[in-house]
Amino acid sequence: MEPPFTVARQALGDGAHRVAVCGEVDLATAEALSEALTATITRPRTRLVILDLEQVSFMDASGVRVLLAAEQLSEQRGTVLRIDRCSARVVRVLELCGVRTRMAYAAGLFAD
Numbered sequence: 649m650e651p652p653f654t655v656a657r658q659a660l661g662d663g664a665h666r667v668a669v670c671g672e673v674d675l676a677t678a679e680a681l682s683e684a685l686t687a688t689i690t691r692p693r694t695r696l697v698i699l700d701l702e703q704v705s706f707m708d709a710s711g712v713r714v715l716l717a718a719e720q721l722s723e724q725r726g727t728v729l730r731i732d733r734c735s736a737r738v739v740r741v742l743e744l745c746g747v748r749t750r751m752a753y754a755a756g757l758f759a760d
Contacts, residue, residue: 650705653677655684663695666732670703673711681711685718685729694727702733707741715742719751728752 653671660666665688673681688697699715701707722729730752734742742748 651703653680655681657684657688660698663693664698665691665694665696666698666700668700668703672706673704673714674706674708675710678710678714682714682717685714686721689718689722689725689727689729694725696728696730697722698730698732700733701731701738702735704735704738707738709745712741712745712747715751716747 651671656668658666667684667688669681671677685697688694719729734753739748742751
C-alpha cells in the first residue's frame with residue numbers, strides 16, 4: 649500500500665524553509681504541492697526553500713510541471729529552491745523529462 653500524499657512545511661530560521669513531500673505526486677495531488685510551494689516561496693523574507701522528495705513514491709508530468717513553475721517563481725522572487733533529497737524514482741522522471749539539469753540540488757546528491 650502506497651503512503652498517503654502529504655506535504656509538510658517547516659520554517660528553519662533565517663529565511664530558510666523545508667517542504668517535505670510524501671506519496672504520489674500526480675494529477676490528483678499536484679495542485680496541493682503547488683499551493684504549498686507557492687505559499688512557502690512567497691512568504692516574506694524567504695531566501696531558501698529546501699525541497700525534500702525522498703519519500704515520493706511516484707511523480708508524473710504534472711508533478712514535474714509544478715517543480716518547474718516553483719523554480720520559475722523562486723527565481724523571480726530571488727529565492728533559492730533546492731532539492732535536498734530525492735527518491736530514485738523522481739530522479740528518473742526528471743531525467744526522462746530532460747529537466748534534471750535545470751533544477752538546483754544539494755551537493756553530493758548525485759554521483760555524476
